Amino acid sequence: MKSGLVTIKDLARELNISASTVSRALKDHPDISKETKRAVQELAERLNYQPNAVALSLKQRRSNTIGVIIPEIVHYFFSSVISGIEDVAYDAGFNVIICQSNERYEREVANAKTLLASRVDGVLVSISKHTTDYKHLENFQNNEVPIVFYDRVVPNIVADQVIIDDFDAAYRATRHLIDSGRTRIAHLGGPMALLIGQNRKDGYLKALKEAGIPADENLIVEADSFEKARMAIMKLINQKIKFDGVFATNDLTAIGAMQTIQKKGYKIPDEIAIVGFSDGRFSGITDPTLTSVDQHGYEMGTLATQMLLKRIISEDDEYPAETKVLNADLIVRGSSII
């Protein structure tokens, strides 16, 4: 934002015409004579004129920018989502401002505030693990800035959202373990504060119930990180609680479990089978390779952005909130092969 940048006024002064004429000439307005247009456009080219998007935003009350609130960028899933977002935003000529909450509620609130101040035209949000109050998000709606939630949605707020069918995916993952003969299946789950944590657990429970396998509270642990998984599995083994399958809420967790299990001398998948969730880059490179649910991060990003842009463009005619459910495919690999 330096003084160096050429403005319309500069062009006008140089050519001894008014700023309005320059403005119109630049966008090929029919009112302007061919010679003037040529002169203006040539000068603009020569001086490398770049329209000031800030001034435009102010004038049009439209920033052509969307905001993204994301828990943590350094996750294969989330960075895929960002990639998808960026790609469709780019095609539509929108900028994207990224804010990471680092899984902290306070920071998420601050993020929301700055996005509002930046007058973004809409926001894409996935809430942090610790967010239980949603005023800062409702605030977007109160100010008519459209919001679409992706992946980690919030329960009581009507807005567009794109999610995967966590319940069904978890059900199928667990079902897959059952089909391969496992009966004592541990679940390393996410925080119950998150809908996805809840849903995945419910899917797991449904599969058990359907198969007539009683749920064992000892086998259900809230553990959603590499380290927590190691601890949890270690504890199970040390307490001599038997299990022959693990359904983990994400891949890193699954891998933590896998390594601990192997270190303790058990064979995967022979003695214990493992299924993860998210299907990141990891899944293909573990030994054995990891069965996982493909969460389609990139696709989720593109879809969410398309929905948001649609809201932004057709801002006048209100239509009911949509919920898109991506079906999550179970990718069977070595860790659960029968």
Next chain:
Amino acid sequence: MKSGLVTIKDLARELNISASTVSRALKDHPDISKETKRAVQELAERLNYQPNAVALSLKQRRSNTIGVIIPEIVHYFFSSVISGIEDVAYDAGFNVIICQSNERYEREVANAKTLLASRVDGVLVSISKHTTDYKHLENFQNNEVPIVFYDRVVPNIVADQVIIDDFDAAYRATRHLIDSGRTRIAHLGGPMALLIGQNRKDGYLKALKEAGIPADENLIVEADSFEKARMAIMKLINQKIKFDGVFATNDLTAIGAMQTIQKKGYKIPDEIAIVGFSDGRFSGITDPTLTSVDQHGYEMGTLATQMLLKRIISEDDEYPAETKVLNADLIVRGSSII
């Protein structure tokens, strides 16, 4: 950017005072009486007034926004960098606009253009693999917007930059392989168009030379992706070109090599040792775990941003361009243990 948002004028109208008074009251200017301040601040609070950052940017000719050009977000290294960038930008009250070039030159040029139009106060860039013309980047400098390069820097343009000592890291990695008794070490390298590709290869060559091992062109392949690595290794083995070590230009490449080698029946590290580069999340979860160079992505992001902010803040007094070199630590793991 909806009409709904409260402005200073709204507050002024409501209180029957002027906009200037409101503005001053909000920032506790001494000219304003306590009662007025109280009234204004209370109303602002009640109506949830958010200052319009766009208007401010225009006025101050300063957007408090930095732009980032990044090759591909979905890489552990790059997403770490972004995370670092975002964290220090957040602390300094700056927004960050992310543009990914997707490794395409044209897109990078477009990115540069929109960042310029958005009047970002500075840019952080890592060039794409195919960028050989730098006009779009010099353009930033011509317009006095500071630029700092990270990781993938460009040769002939003076600007701040933060890199890791690729040459030295590659040297040490290769040296490590030599020290463990390997003499026929293959190099899966990056594109020679990139300085880092060049430097890593040179480091590799230096280590060989120093040890009196002749470089074998057959063992040097440009392969910087999982798939290319598989192909390259497959080819080496099929052609019966013997090797007992691999130094790969990144972890995914190393893992591609590792898997192919294992699939062909060779033992790692016993028969063939492997060293990667970047030390992403992968390194700890392969079997065996992967020796790799820690590239310190997060740190690189924070450092680059600090340098940029310093330039932005102290814009008047020019100081010479700085180059910070992060030392990259070799993390020895299972894939190269003697």
Next chain:
DNA sequence: CCGGTTTATGCAAACGTTTGCGGTGTCGTT
């Protein structure tokens, strides 16, 4: 030669802020 149309341009306001400067009104002081 006059009224009317066309063509090409400029004026000014607006978007939401900030800020230098000037203008009130109320004191206290001599």
Next chain:
DNA sequence: AACGACACCGCAAACGTTTGCATAAACCGG
């Protein structure tokens, strides 16, 4: 009574655009 000091506030311009409206010149037909 007059004057300066002080406290408090508003005017207006500016940042870089866009756009409705007015204006000016040129042309045309009758």
